Amino acid sequence: MNFSNISTTLSFPFAQHALIAATLIAIISGLIGPFVAARDMAFAVHGTAELSFTGAAAGLLIAHDAVNGALIGSLVVATAIGVLGARQSERNTAIGVILGFGLGLGFYLLSFYSGFGPEALNILVGSIVSVSTHQIVVLCAIAVVVIAVMAVLYRPLLFASIDPEVAAARGVRTRLVGLVFVYVLAITVTEAAQIVGTLLVLSLAITPAAAARRFTAHPLLTSLLAIVFALIAADGGVLLSFLFIDSNVKISVYITFISFALYLIGLGVGALKRDPRARRNGGDPDRT
């Protein structure tokens, strides 16, 4: 283990880009995470992430641009989820249907592509070390938009997520708020997929929030902790990969490992602080 590896590697632009990209992705993934958990949308995250492969394939075929293809594809996917899965009970089935067809379509499109096919497949495992300056700029813009939208949407979205009936009665436009969130989720997940890979997006968009919920029930603190955990996982993963630069292990692997370790710590903390009232009262008689 040679710590000078990190500083040496960080002197290269590709490494700086990787770290900046990881940071931006972590912030927006951590931000949406608690809402993904509260709205039970883990499958939507997984589905939109995998479907970014289809968008990437389409982008390659049409304009030799996998990155923007994936981004535009995510908007199509979000619209499809919004239209087909408006009701929560139907949503997972709708995503399953879209996912099955979408992946098939992606491979179909790829079969027409005469160029370097694996570029679209790259998105399945992520390609953080090849982030261009242009991509960083796009990522920055997306992060600003996601943060701005979430700052506006936060309270009614939280209300609609935990208490949809009363939220609707109180005048929250629950359908609209939910639909906007699907778009935010799709864009965030697609960007994250390009860094940690489609298959591992869950470890930035869900695991940090799942861990954060074990520490606190305060909504803003939960969000803050989820972002901090996502940052530790993403940046920590990038730095670890620089530390072990000679090994063949992908950055995504470190990110998932750190993320899961944080979740385990959260489980431990959650178990320790478990319901002091229950002990005092000797249990709740009417808990069902």
Place this chain on the structure above:
Amino acid sequence: MSTAPIQLRDAVLDVGGRRLWDGLDLDIAAGEFVAVLGPNGAGKTSLLKVLLGLLPLTSGEVLVAGEPPRRGSDVVGYVPQQKGFDADLGARGRDLVAFGADGHRYGLPWSSKDVRRRVDAAIAAVGASAYADAPIGKLSGGEQQRLRIAQALISDPPVLLCDEPLLSLDLNHQRAVVELIDRRRRVTDTAVVMVTHEINPVLPLVDRVVYLVNGRWAVGTPDEVMTTERLSELYDTDIDVLRVRDRIIVVGAADSFVSEPGAIAGLSHDDHDHHHPRGHAS
């Protein structure tokens, strides 16, 4: 109070091509406690939705606090059907109550000083201060229901609508919740409409009963409505209404209006009521 907080004139509601109720005339006065009874699918919850402005009448007129009902109005407090929250939900009891005041506003969930003060007062008024900062999903059904009532009352509404607020609560918590609501309407003259399939927990306190069955309806005091003749007429079949001590037991033959065994007014909560005299030792 010159006009009643709730007025329904010749109200008709069709849902999914089916007429739920027809020609419903109902005035509910300030401070009045009205229970809405009837079999599943009779339009009890739909009545609340009409009063909340979530469902338009097919014909007729409805006024809440003198105006047509609209979503998000501060003149109506709403306690939805009791169902548990996820244990891990990222919110505390306090957050739930605050949503009643400002949850519909865009922005981050920072409440103003005024809202925070009202949240504290509303929580104290329902006796929930001890657990208001605990994760909402970790609270018992009775505790969650108190917080929901605090949430519904935080805007000091002249009308309180409750949809099965006693469901899955044991007898002690049922009584506590009913007494909470009853005290409120006496102190602040709030009109209370409570949808319930069990009349007995509210029987000593309700002023009137609205009984909805298959498009027909009856309104009156419990003594007027909860009779063998009246309910047989409503259900269009033989119904027996028994008075056993201070309880009303409705016994009917038709399965069509009973979705679960014993879910006739007065019978169902024995299923999960460990404190009931006839219940098994707990």
